Amino acid sequence: MVIKKNVSAWELKNELWSGALDTLEVITESCKLDELLELLEEIYSEGADITTVNDLLWFEPEYIYEMLDIAADE
Numbered sequence: 001m002v003i004k005k006n007v008s009a010w011e012l013k014n015e016l017w018s019g020a021l022d023t024l025e026v027i028t029e030s031c032k033l034d035e036l037l038e039l040l041e042e043i044y045s046e047g048a049d050i051t052t053v054n055d056l057l058w059f060e061p062e063y064i065y066e067m068l069d070i071a072a073d074e
Contacts, residue, residue, distance in 0.1 A: 004047050009033035015050045020057035023064060032068045039067050 007015055010033075016024055027036050040053060057064060065072055 004049065007050075009037050012037075012053075016054050016057065018054075018058055019061075020054040023057040023061040026061070026065070026070065027068065030068070030070045032070060035068050036064070039064070 012033075013021070013024060013028075024036075027033060040048070040056075043056070044052070062072065064070075
C-alpha cells in the first residue's frame with residue numbers, strides 16, 4: 001500500500017531521518033527551503049513517498065546543492 005502525504009517545507013524536517021537531516025539543515029541555513037520543494041516537485045512530478053525523498057537528500061547531497069546553487073562547503 002502506498003500512502004502519499006502533502007508536507008510543507010517546515011514539516012519536512014519531522015519526516016526525514018539520518019543523513020537527509022544533515023542535507024536539509026544545510027538547505028535551511030542557506031534559506032533555500034522553498035527552492036527545495038520546487039525542485040522536488042520538478043523531479044517527482046507524479047509525487048514520491050518520504051523514503052524516496054529521504055534517500056535523495058541523504059545519498060545525493062552534492063546533486064541537491066548544485067541544483068539549489070549552494071556551495072559545497074556550506
